[in-house]
Amino acid sequence: MASSTLIDRRFIARGVERTGTARFAMWLAPWVLLLGVGLYAAYLCLYYGLNQTNMDNRFAFGLWIFLDLSIIALGAGAFFTGFLVYLIKMKELKAVLNSAVVLGFICYSGAMLVLAIDVGQPARAWFTFWHPNTHSMLTEVTFCISCYLVVLSLEYIPMLLKNRKLRQAPSFLAFEHQLHMLVPVLAAVGTLLSFFHQGSLGGLYGVLRGRPFAFREGFSIWPSTFFLFILSAIAVGPSFLALTTRLVEKVTGKALIPDSVYQRLGLISGLLLAFYVAAKSIDTLVWLNVTSPAVGFAPWEHYSYGQFGIWLMAAEIGLFGLVPAGLLLWPKTRASRGWLMTAAALACCGVLLNRFILTVQTLALPTLAFDEFMTYTPNWQEVATFGLVVAYGVILYSLSYRYLPLFPQEKELAGEVIEEGTHVSGR
Amino acid sequence: MKTQKPRRYGMVIDLDRCTGCGACMTACAAENNVAPGHAKATPRTGLTPMLVQRVSNGGAGADRREVFIPVTCMHCEHETPCVTVCPQQAVELDKATGIVNQMPQRCLGCRYCMTACAYHARYFNWWDPEWPVGMERTLNPGVAVRMRGVVEKCNFCHGRLHEAEDKAAAAGKAEIDPADYRPACVEACATQAIVFGDLNDPASDVRKASRHEDSFRLLARLGTEPKVYYRSKQEWVRGLAERGQQEVRRG
Numbered sequence: 001m002a003s004s005t006l007i008d009r010r011f012i013a014r015g016v017e018r019t020g021t022a023r024f025a026m027w028l029a030p031w032v033l034l035l036g037v038g039l040y041a042a043y044l045c046l047y048y049g050l051n052q053t054n055m056d057n058r059f060a061f062g063l064w065i066f067l068d069l070s071i072i073a074l075g076a077g078a079f080f081t082g083f084l085v086y087l088i089k090m091k092e093l094k095a096v097l098n099s100a101v102v103l104g105f106i107c108y109s110g111a112m113l114v115l116a117i118d119v120g121q122p123a124r125a126w127f128t129f130w131h132p133n134t135h136s137m138l139t140e141v142t143f144c145i146s147c148y149l150v151v152l153s154l155e156y157i158p159m160l161l162k163n164r165k166l167r168q169a170p171s172f173l174a175f176e177h178q179l180h181m182l183v184p185v186l187a188a189v190g191t192l193l194s195f196f197h198q199g200s201l202g203g204l205y206g207v208l209r210g211r212p213f214a215f216r217e218g219f220s221i222w223p224s225t226f227f228l229f230i231l232s233a234i235a236v237g238p239s240f241l242a243l244t245t246r247l248v249e250k251v252t253g254k255a256l257i258p259d260s261v262y263q264r265l266g267l268i269s270g271l272l273l274a275f276y277v278a279a280k281s282i283d284t285l286v287w288l289n290v291t292s293p294a295v296g297f298a299p300w301e302h303y304s305y306g307q308f309g310i311w312l313m314a315a316e317i318g319l320f321g322l323v324p325a326g327l328l329l330w331p332k333t334r335a336s337r338g339w340l341m342t343a344a345a346l347a348c349c350g351v352l353l354n355r356f357i358l359t360v361q362t363l364a365l366p367t368l369a370f371d372e373f374m375t376y377t378p379n380w381q382e383v384a385t386f387g388l389v390v391a392y393g394v395i396l397y398s399l400s401y402r403y404l405p406l407f408p409q410e411k412e413l414a415g416e417v418i419e420e421g422t423h424v425s426g427r
Numbered sequence: 428m429k430t431q432k433p434r435r436y437g438m439v440i441d442l443d444r445c446t447g448c449g450a451c452m453t454a455c456a457a458e459n460n461v462a463p464g465h466a467k468a469t470p471r472t473g474l475t476p477m478l479v480q481r482v483s484n485g486g487a488g489a490d491r492r493e494v495f496i497p498v499t500c501m502h503c504e505h506e507t508p509c510v511t512v513c514p515q516q517a518v519e520l521d522k523a524t525g526i527v528n529q530m531p532q533r534c535l536g537c538r539y540c541m542t543a544c545a546y547h548a549r550y551f552n553w554w555d556p557e558w559p560v561g562m563e564r565t566l567n568p569g570v571a572v573r574m575r576g577v578v579e580k581c582n583f584c585h586g587r588l589h590e591a592e593d594k595a596a597a598a599g600k601a602e603i604d605p606a607d608y609r610p611a612c613v614e615a616c617a618t619q620a621i622v623f624g625d626l627n628d629p630a631s632d633v634r635k636a637s638r639h640e641d642s643f644r645l646l647a648r649l650g651t652e653p654k655v656y657y658r659s660k661q662e663w664v665r666g667l668a669e670r671g672q673q674e675v676r677r678g
């Protein structure tokens with residue numbers, strides 16, 4: 001791309017190639033439009049109330065809670081990569097660490113944004129800190145997510161300060177250096193916080209004694225879903241990281257990380273996914289044979305309503321669990337970029353399906369003998385707010401990629417093309 | 428002043444007596460300042476702390492049987508699901524009365540308690556409460572109006588309990604007179620299908636009725652110890668206690 005079109009050249013790191021400013025603006029334009037529509041929908045919900053949505057007294061949770069659970073699970077790559085790099089000393093993964101932090105920041109800040117719209121009285125959010133109910137999983141989630149977002153911000157700031165223009169300010173450089181020294185500590189704190197809030201998000205459903213579809217026994221105060229959510233999040237975190245990195249490579253036409261990093265991410269994801277599938281299968285068997293019958297619910301009845309058949313369980317554990325685990329663990333398929341990405345996508349879909357089932361199916365199923373099975377379809381305000389988070393994520397990631405050193409090995413790999421004959425200027 | 432012994436308020440609803448007239452629902456709304464439904468409200472977004480549901484046995488013709496089941500907050504005693512999940516202690520189980528109270532002024536409106544309730548007995552204020560001009564004069568001054576964006580539910584007409592306690596205190600008594608505290612739905616029921624009182628009191632009608640061989644509780648196997656009981660001589664009605672094998676239909 002001709003340098004004359006790069007009017008923001010002074011903000012772009014030396015030695016890396018970025019697309020022209022006009023082309024970059026065109027790339028952002030549709031996302032900004034989506035952001036605008038989403039902001040309008042959010043305004044409607046905040047100003048006129050949640051009557052602007054299709055949620056109701058039965059479907060008190062809907063698309064937004066599904067979105068929150070999903071993006072927090074997918075964003076687990078941030079803390080888990082930090083854990084692997086700084087605590088397990090898997091230095092190879094430094095190649096994706098910055099990108100993981102940005103993705104994590106996007107996922108968590110996006111989740112907080114949607115939560116603020118999703119509650120009836122957002123101005124009372126601080127009450128949870130002032131009058132915390134220590135028995136509530138949601139209290140733990142609120143505390144840990146808030147704290148972890150601060151941690152992610154502290155990890156993101158040094159990256160911001162590495163911007164070519166900002167580095168010219170000596171005080172910023174010194175501040176960045178100081179923050180950088182804190183990063184291993186932040187990684188440890190982030191790991192601790194994340195283990196708890198990922199688990200507590202699962203616990204949100206597992207403790208619901210009044211919803212036999214979701215209720216699980218467990219260990220001490222934690223239902224089994226607490227541990228399953230942690231496992232599933234750390235299993236798909238690396239897959240999501242591999243998938244997004246590959247997507248960026250495709251969009252920009254550049255090689256950003258070495259193949260060995262993809263392989264490592266795939267292997268970690270595969271191992272954890274296999275472990276998760278085994279744990280999930282055992283948990284399901286215990287629930288079907290012990291937990292659900294004990295509270296008076298025939299286990300298979302849960303799968304006898306509408307579209308929520310047994311196929312969902314089979315898809316979740318088999319197609320989106322066992323299959324990607326196998327593909328990621330078998331060296332031949334893992335070595336193939338196509339299979340690796342297919343498996344990563346299946347794993348990510350699996351965690352989305354799991355969060356969907358726990359959020360929507362739990363509420364759709366009847367509890368009283370004379371209850372009806374109910375369904376719910378989100379309306380445009382809910383979908384647009386969903387789009388707001390997606391647009392926010394794409395815009396922030398695009399800006400971060402353009403102006404910040406997300407992939408430290410990009411310069412080394414600059415000569416490599418991702419596919420024969422597709423070496424094009426990146427965005 | 429002496430303190431009163433811990434009570435466990437509960438009710439027994441005789442389903443064989445319930446005619447489905449809905450007086451209990453109306454009385455509940457009037458007593459608790461529940462605003463008329465918004466023009467866009469649906470049965471799924473309305474506010475009905477007491478909801479009479481019509482249920483049939485699924486039979487046809489002469490085999491068809493129907494029953495009206497008033498469903499309200501069950502004031503669960505054990506591991507009360509809505510109390511344990513609320514992140515900011517806006518729901519509490521009052522150990523002195525056994526009543527599960529909702530504090531709308533502290534409610535965040537996260538609706539987690541609604542997902543926790545097996546009885547769907549909690550309601551969200553989807554709209555600002557509005558009364559037609561002039562109707563605001565019918566508001567009960569003893570009950571605070573709830574704002575948009577918070578959850579509410581039956582509290583056994585807690586305002587009436589306060590009045591009874593004030594009356595007892597003014598008379599220098601430690602115990603309230605049971606006749607002074609009856610929720611609006613109990614008072615309004617024309618067939619006296621609802622018996623209310625202290626389940627801890629061995630002499631109370633509610634205690635005796637709750638222990639009758641015809642009495643049952645909904646979803647008792649969940650283990651939450653609900654304090655609202657039902658009674659019926661009809662076996663198929665008693666079979667509605669748990670999700671069973673028999674086919675039922677909401678009418």
